[in-house]
Amino acid sequence: PFVPVPDTPGGDRLARGQQALADIDGHAGQQVIDSLKDIAPDLARYVLEFSFGDIYSRTGLDLPTRELVTVALCTALGTVGPQLRVHLHGLLNVGGTREEAVEVITQMAGYAGFPAALNGLAAAREVFAARDE
Template identity: 35%
Template sequence: MTTRDEFTSELFMKGLKIREEVLGVDHVRKSLDSATDFSAPIQKFVTELCWGQIWSRPGLDRRTRSIINLSILSALNLPNEVRLHVRGALNNGLSQEEIMEILLQVAVYCGVPATLESTKVVVEVLEEVAAKAKQNAAP
């Protein structure tokens, strides 16, 4: 089993930095802090492989990777992952209009039901982000 002590490898730290920049420190820290003996190996794997090895590659920028992720996750109808990666896409500079275009593309090539589910999630996230921005702007 992976222990929390193994959350310090060079590859893990590289992935952690990218993961926090894209998904937000609060989300990532919550995921890692709530890792159990059972789930810690998955957190290590995801941080090292997805974020440390793949997201750090120079062949695609983060914006493009967000477009790909939203497309794939919507096509697979994985609303919890869509929710997470909408925030990442916004952090990586995608506009609401671009996210809508991604969903329309998914609808044509992967199906309307999955796109409708993703659209519900995107709307919720956009409302949450707007509410938080309004709250932060209030005196």
């Protein structure tokens, strides 16, 4: 039977979002937020409050699963390379593996096409190399 996911935790959405961003994406995530402050500070706040404070803080999926799903989606979209790289780092930061990243990107070939999967693997190669340095 269907069991509803518990509501988002109460409290300060911004603080919760900032903590989730730090836990998941670390410095790379903060760079994205910082890059928005001079042109779209409201968008930076929305990303923190909604995406990380509300969505990422839900209890229905663990963080590695959330990041794996996000890597799959970014791969399938094919137009969000910078975000794919951030979320590949995020996946690895929260306990996901390189093998899982490669597998989910490979699976996207059947749903989003080979060009999307090949571009996703190129992004993964860059992220893995950066982490090996």
